[in-house]
Amino acid sequence: MSIFERLTKIDRRIIYFVLGLAILLPLLKPWGIPVNVMDRSRDLFTFIEDSTRGRAVMISFDYDPQVMPEVHPMAYALVHHLFALRRKVIGLCLNVQGTGMAVDVFNRIAAEYNERARSREDSIIYGRDYVFLGWKSGYVAVILGMGESIKGVYPKDYYGNPIDELEVMEGIKNYRQIGLCISLSGAAFPDTWVAYAGSRYGLRVGAGVTAVMGASYYPYLQTRxxxxxxxxxxxxxxxxxxxxxxxxxxxxxxxxxxxxAQNLAHLVMIVFIVIGNIGYFYLRRR
Incomplete structure (x- = not known):
């Protein structure tokens, strides 16, 4: 058997083994492959930095475990940023399965900040720096209701605390005191936030969505x-x-x-495709 025949008959177990290593190794020890930052991501970052000073930021955890690998890291990075800037953070869910996602993100990041905190002022404290309102059914009614009164929709937080007793909610009545709402979603929830909170109440909206959903939101970005x-x-x-x-x-x-891991896996697949085609076209010419 010639070398070219071997190229067309590589054992699939070898392919899967190499592909598995390509995925596993970067996860165990990150390689730090440079990431090109797109304008849409930089715009969200810049808006949070420059346009939310003195105002609270709302994060709507509108996703479920099915899209957790893509969307959960966004939530983690965004909450990190907001805590670092000392913005007041109000979390809620329009998707009932998002409650577990939100609790995990807030608990993990608050614990990280508090590990290196040297005083109470440096700490991230629930009720002072952030609050999680939880989930309510009827998401359109929830969004519209908060435009008039957040307390009217959520008289208590996820843990049963009256929200008017929480320091973080002092001075916050409705969307007029919210600088930005970020909808993290694997469905069409960002559309709903734009249609009802953005158009009716003027709330600025950002989004975190799965890759396959991204293209459908470019018109929203282009029209601001x-x-x-x-x-x-x-x-x-x-x-x-x-x-x-x-x-x-x-x-x-x-x-x-x-x-x-994703980049290396794609590279391995391309290499195997090229190898297979080299062998195929050589044998075909014979």
Whole structure:
């Protein structure tokens, strides 16, 4: 059997083994492959930095475990950024399965900040720096209701605390005190936020969506109905890169190692496709 015949008959177990290594190794030890930051991600970052001073930021965890690999790293990076800037953060869910996602993100990041805090002022404290309102059914009614009164829709937070007793909610009545709402979603929830909170109440909206959804939101970006957007795992990795550029450390990145694995896996597949085609066309010429 010639070398070219061997190229067309590589055992599939070898292919799967090499592909598995290509995915596993960067996850165990990230390679740090550079990530090109798109304008849509930088716009969201810049808006948070420049246009939310003195105002609270709302994050709507509108995703479920099915899209967790893509969207959860976005939530992690965004909340890190907001805590670093000492913005008041209000979390809620329009998707009931998002409650677990939100609790995980807030608990993990608050714990990281509090590990290195030297005083109470340096700490991230629930009720003072952030609040999680939880989930309510009827998401259109929830969005419209909060435009009039957040307390009217959520008299208590996820843990049963009256929200008017929480320091973080002092002075916050409705969307007029909210600088930005970010909808993290694997479905069409960003459309709903734009249509009802953005168009009716003037709330600025950003989005974090899966990669396959990204293209459908470019018209929203072009018309400035979205201030910015993170799309897929790459969007999350771009945001981590922006945090690095601004000296905001993340204890354990999740998106960048995932992109290393994804890029290397794609490269391995391309190499095997090229090898197979070399063997095929050589044998065909004979």
């Amino acid at each position: 109905q979205l201030v910015g957007m993170l799309a897929g795992l790459k969007g999350a990795a771009e945001y981590e890169t922006l945090l690095d550029e601004h000296n905001i450390p993340i204890k354990k990145k999740t998106a960048a190692p995932g992109m290393d």
